[in-house]
Each structure stands twice: as structure tokens, then as C-alpha cells.
Amino acid sequence: MSDEWIDVSKKQDGGVKKKILQAAPESAEGPPPEGYEVTAHYTGTLAKDGSKFDSSLDRGVPFKFTIGQGMVIRGWDEGFASMKVGEKAMLEITPEYGYGDGGSPPKIPPNATLHFEVELLGFNEKQKEKWEMTPEERLVRAKKLKTEGTDLFQQKKFSEAVSKYEDAANYSVDEGISGNAVPEEERELYVSCWSNAAMCYIKTKDWPEAVRASSSVLEIDSEAKNVKALYRRGLARMNMGLLKEAKADLMAAYEVDENSKDIRKALAQLKEAIVENKKREKAAFGGFLGKVDMYGDKKGLIVPNAKGDNPHVYFQIKHGDEDLGRIVMQLYKDITPTTAENFRLLCTGEKGEGKMGKPLHYKGCTFHRIIKDFMLQGGDFTNGDGTGGEAALPAVQKDENFSIKHTKEGLLSMANSGPNTNGSQFFITCRDTPHLDGKHVVFGHVVEGLDIVRKMENVKTGASDKPDVDVIIADCGEMPSDYKP
Structure with missing residues (x-):
């Protein structure tokens, strides 16, 4: 470690100074040539008070940029051009080599001198697109x-x-x-x-x-x-x-x-x-009337909305700029009350902001995975790729029950990554999917707009079944209590 500041700016005007915190090994590669892709970790602070404004270490993901191409502030281009792989250093960057008299609100004020503690992890010739x-x-x-x-x-x-x-x-x-x-x-x-x-x-x-x-x-x-x-x-x-x-x-x-x-x-x-x-079909439907006991203790078929008071919610769907129309869904409050209420709350957005700092609301959320003749999956309003989402009701995490089976198109079911891992992600079936029974909780069905579901099912998709053009829940909410499909 050295206490000496070295001027590493090209003009030698003091705009970029470097203090080595950990020298690179003797055999280390570097410095990186212009046009190469650099991989680094950094923590940025304001020189005047030491307050941190950004850090790749906090995110746990190294930062990558192409050196000398103006992708980053000038101080970074010139500072990293003086380093070797494995070197850790402190860069002091004046406003002229940083964010100038405009700063970068709200964290970096105008005319701020910046300190970056950086580590060069590696560099490679950038692959052509x-x-x-x-x-x-x-x-x-x-x-x-x-x-x-x-x-x-x-x-x-x-x-x-x-x-x-x-x-x-x-x-x-x-x-x-x-x-x-x-x-x-x-x-x-x-x-x-x-x-x-x-x-x-x-x-x-x-x-x-x-x-x-x-x-x-x-x-x-x-x-x-x-x-x-x-x-x-x-x-x-x-x-x-x-x-x-x-x-x-x-x-x-x-x-x-x-x-x-x-x-x-x-x-x-x-x-x-x-x-x-x-055999399963025969057990389920063979001799059906003889198995329903109206007066005994045996349970008959579970029929959703027997009392007629299940809530209904809607999605207004867009495919890019094209308005596809409205889908209305009945939620099985009588069979899966917690799961249904979780979904209703996410449709209305009435719970406000979640723990991840995002609104607990499906509005603006995409269907990130669409597989023709299978299902449409959405509900990841935090990451948008199937890796995120957040429940409105924590209790929904546990699989409520598997009373309703995946017997037809238009069913609403919870997407998960295994038993008792429910959150906000869901899917709409495009056909019967019996292999999902006992693994995913069915909690509602489409009562209006199956034609919209079929349009969504047929959009063009690419890698990981993601639509080439976003399919978006442009608006959503709860239908009036007197709504009848």
C-alpha cells in the first residue's frame, strides 16, 4: 500500500490521481488496451464527506465496460488504463473528469470531486456483436x-x-x-x-x-x-x-x-x-351420479362460486402498442381464500409498496413466459423475468390446497419453484395440464376474454419463451360487486 498519489491523467493536469492500495502480482497482465472489455469492482464516495453513492460490491456483481469508448466517465477511462489485473487502488477524480457542474442527482452534487476504491479483476478483447x-x-x-x-x-x-x-x-x-x-x-x-x-x-x-x-x-x-x-x-x-x-x-x-x-x-x-x-378418468367420471350422495356424509364435487359471491378482477392487455382487450377472471374465494385474496390485492394495488421497494401491483407487469398449447406466465413485477415477485399476503407462500385440478384452458394457477414457494407469479392455462395437479394451486378462471388469451398464446416468442414484443398488463383492478359474466 502506498500513501503517494500519482497523476495518471493523459494531460498530467491532476484530473485523475491514483493511490495504490494493493499492488498487482509481478506477472499480472495490464494495463488494458483501448477497446478491451474491463471487469472491475468499485465503491464510489464523495471526497468532501466520504458518503457512499454507489458500489458494485453491494450488488454482488462486477461492473463491465469497454475502456476508451466513452461508456463511463473520463476519469474511469484514464484511471483504469493505468492498472494491472489484481491491483486495488483509490482514484481521485475532479469534476472535469467526473460529472462536471451538473453532477448526477440525487446522490452526486454539482462540481463534486469523487473517490473510487477500485479493483481490476480482468480484461478481454471485446467480442463483436x-x-x-x-x-x-x-x-x-x-x-x-x-x-x-x-x-x-x-x-x-x-x-x-x-x-x-x-x-x-x-x-x-x-x-x-x-x-x-x-x-x-x-x-x-x-x-x-x-x-x-x-x-x-x-x-x-x-x-x-x-x-x-x-x-x-x-x-x-x-x-x-x-x-x-x-x-x-x-x-x-x-x-x-x-x-x-x-x-x-x-x-x-x-x-x-x-x-x-x-x-x-x-x-x-x-x-x-x-x-x-x-383409469383416472373412469374414477373421476365413471358412475358419477351414483357417487354423489345428497343426504349422506360424503362430499360431492367441489363447485366454485356456489353462493355466487366470488370476486372478479380484470386485466387490460397490450401487445406492444396494440390493445388486445380485457380479460375478466373469477377468483375462488370460497375454495382458496388466501390465494384469491393475494391475487385480488395485487390487481388493485391497495397494499402500496412492498419490501423490495416496488408497488405490490400487477399494473405494468409483463407476461415473461408464453408457451403455445401450454400456459401464459406473469406476475414478476420486480424483475420481469421470472426470478422475482412478491406476495401481498405472506401466508400465500404455503400451498393452500389442490382441490381444483388443471382440467381446461383459462384456469388461473400459482407459479412456483417447488412446494410452498408461492408469491405473486401465476399462469393461465391454454389447455388441460394434468401433470401440474398436486403441484400448483388453482385459484380462479377466465370468465371473459378467452379470445384474448388465445391471441396472447400465439404471439411470437424467442429465448426462454419470452415474447419478442412485450405482452403487458396495461391496467388491472377489481370488477364491481354486481358484475355478472
């Missing part, structure tokens, strides 16, 4: 990503591998190209990457994503009989309870390769699943 690459450069990048994915797959790091495979598939073609538009010379690489991605999703039992990845292969006419893609999509559909669709895929795969042990095993499992499904 896809749109900057020639077709040859794209293919080189795609092949490299595929190789990295295969290495990760062999290490059984399936979640990391699938990201590499999907990136490789996307780099192998021009932006927005898929299906029959994939050029012949790029098709083999594109198909193998999506096929490998499907295998990764099978390994992690992410069945909807396995269907999506396999379909990316099968939507190409020349790959309609791709046996691996048919088998993997059939296996995924079977595990989703989509038995009819699974049978079509697996039989098509069997016609191509009737000697495959994997396909024959899957068909045997499918046959058992169909038999079990028929």
Missing part, C-alpha cells in the same frame, strides 16, 4: 460455442451447456432466421445445436423448453422426420401429460427407427401412461 460479424465470423463463433457446450455437457453441467448451444444456434444464422428460412449451408450446425439443447432440457427435466428446442428442428420441412427431435419432443410431451401429442411424435420416430431401444422404451411408458390416464 452479432450484427458486426461477417457470415464467416458468425460461423466460427457458433462452432466455438457449440464446442464449449459439448465440453460442459460432458461435465454434466447441463444448464450451462444449453445456454452455449442456444447461443451457437442463434449465431449460426442471420438475425430473425428460423424454420425453412435457415440456409442449406448453415442448416446442419443449426439443427445439431437445437437438438443438443433439447437433450440438455431433457436432462434437467425442463419439459416445455425441451419441446421448444425440438420444435425448432422439426419446423424445418427437411427435418420433419429427424428421429432425435421427434423422440425428445415426444418424451417431453409425455412428461407434460400431453399424451395424444406424445404418441404422434413417438410413433413418427418409431417409423424412422423401429430398432431404437430408447424409442421403444418411451412407447412402452406412454402406453402405461395412457392406461393410467383412462
